[in-house]
Amino acid sequence: MLLKSIRLRNFRQFQGEQTITFSCDPERNVTVILGDNTSGKTTLVQAFIWALYGVTNFPTKDLLNVHVAKQMHVGDEETVEVEICLNHDNTDYVIRRSEVYVCTNKDVRRRPSTLPQLWYKGEDGQIEPIREPVRINSTIQRILPKELSSYFFFDGERINTISSQQDVAEAVQGLLGLTVLSNAMAHLNPRSTRSVIGKLRSSLDVNSSQRAEQIVNQIDQYTERRDNITKQIDDLKQQITYYQEQIEETENFLREHQPTAALQRKRDELERNIRAEERALEEAKNRFVERFNKNAAAFFARPMMKMALESLKQTEVSDKGIPGMNAAAIDYIISRGVCICGEEIREGSSHHAHLIRERDFLPPQSIGAMLRTFQDQIKLYETLWDYDNLKAAHSEFRRCKDRINTWYEELSELSKQIKGREDVIKHEEKLQDYRSRLNRLLSTKEKLIEESGKLANEIERLQHHWDSLAVVSEKNRKIQLYIRYAEAIHEWIKETYECRQQELRKQLEERVNRIFAQMYHGRRKVSINERFRVTLWTSVDKDEMVTDESRGLETVKNFAFIAGLVDLAREKIKERIGGLEMALSSEPYPLVMDAPFSNADEKHVSNISRVLPDIAEQVIMVVMAKDWGFAEPVMGYRVGKKYYLDKRSETLTYIRESV
């Protein structure tokens, strides 16, 4: 950063608009502003700080020039404004901060403060404003970190304001160009979920890999089954071809042997008929035998019955029985043992035999009755024979017999005709068999083709699914690779950063000590720790120890530190990192000093003055004329611009350029 100019408007005692243009000449890089006590030296330096950061260390917050305020009428508005033109990183910036004061009937009031305005000159020379508040602050912070502002805007009279407790490490690192590395580290940070690595990790899809494996297995299974089916289908195709050929062959054969087929069919029909008729014949035979046997005796006995009737007709049968007597009476007589004549009846006696004989002629055993019964029996038996039925059964038997004979003749005739010819019927049966086999094969083939189709669809579906998962898993692989890259890069940057930080600290320590040695004429040394805090060591009998610092010593120490810092920052820092040439930022910085020599003795002033213009790109000193007297012999030839503060009253100072 190089300061080009500052323009003040009604800023405290600097009434109206007053401008200082700073020397940017590399050789005559010193701008001196001389002023007596209370002429506004500190105010001038504070104007820079206010413009940049909106703060001052004045006890009162009102910045409006008292005369201006007094002249305001009710309703009037006046503006306090500081505008700095500077160049940073080869870009021109204009930073302007304003405060508006309004006069009311009671007093003059400050309106709530607003952000500074910021412009920059683009590469095309156009002036462009930066409007976003965040960018305005960050740009200013980048140009000059606020933490270091008290070093660069050096207030010699208020040396205590440079707090040794303030953490300047980050600011120093930023100034020394390490920010890019620390930003890169934060950007990659493996421990943060919001970093590149964190985001990469959260974008990994861990479930899909498992699912993809399952799908691959399933696809393998389906493919195997489908291959199997394809083999089966091939087999079937061969079989189908075989049967189709067989069918064609058989059909051709049958066409040629059509007449034989008809004969064979006729023969088969006859055979069937004969078999049926033979069954009928058997039945007729059985029926005939049945009817022959039924009441055969009654039939064949007819002549005898006829003869018997005739014999009986011609015979006069005399019933020799005792009239009125019956067999029961005889039985009674025999049983009582005494005849009606009084004779005793004994079994075996002639009387007994006589009585028994007599009884045979008595009712109910009378011969007449018996013959009548017998004759009735004859008549009954005569009716039992059914000749017509027997005859019908015989006729049926004959017919069956005749038919069978006729058919056998036909059969014999047919057999003669067929003899020697191929058995066509067998071929027809074969044809039927082939056809049904072919149909079964065709339907099996259909089913298999259908199943194969389904499997193909399923495989395709799974393949698509797998593809989508594969994309994910491919993505996962890539992400894991990116994470490893990012981690490696982080590690690499971290190493570089730590190494570089250490190196810079060492370099800074060296510089500061070198500069300190040029400024200080005693046996003291400076050390800088990891937090970039500066400690003075005093050599006492070959030992080094920390001692209390006087204001003068503190001034020199701070000068040395800031000078070392500026010196280091200004250098073009090039570092080889991982084989790449990486340029860290290098920037010149001005030193703006307010009464730098207040606490320094003559010797120190001379020393400091000699060193500063060499180290800093630009030196702006607001200094008392008496102190300038010690400095001028040493650095007078480096002065490019010179001003003095023309104090007219306690509340009014004009800035005049000395020629």
Place this chain on the structure above:
Amino acid sequence: MFEKDLRIRGKHAAYAKQLAYHAENTRFPVFKRIIDVYMIGAIMGFLNGRRATEDTSVKDEVSILASTVVAERDRLRFIYRLIMLLDSSTDLKIEERINRAFRSDSDEQAVTENMKLFHAYVCGGIEFLYEKFQDCTTNDDYIEKMYEIVERFKHDLENNTYDDAIRQIIDSRL
């Protein structure tokens, strides 16, 4: 009478088995049962004047169980009485034959004598029947022979011999 098993022995038993359906019979069953052979045999024996004594030169025997005999007792008695009434092989007058047929049932001695006569006719009849079918070999032969017997018998019965009937048919054609 006709209340116990009936037995046919010897040659006639062998013939009976051939004429009726029988487990041992290998020929055509003209009659369904042995008892039918027995009954028709008695009739045929009488009508053809054939009596025969038992011939045991052939060792055979067939029994008709009492249960079958009792079931056919009426028929058997009827045929028995006819024969007893009509048999004129002895010099018995008609009155005596009537008595033999109808009044000797309780006379054991007479019955035994009568059954001997009856059985002789049975055996003669079986012989007659056997002879009738002797030449038959096929079912046809048997059926036709049976039918012929019936036809011939029928014509004879109608006072018109079978041979007369054939002659008449031949004459009418001339």
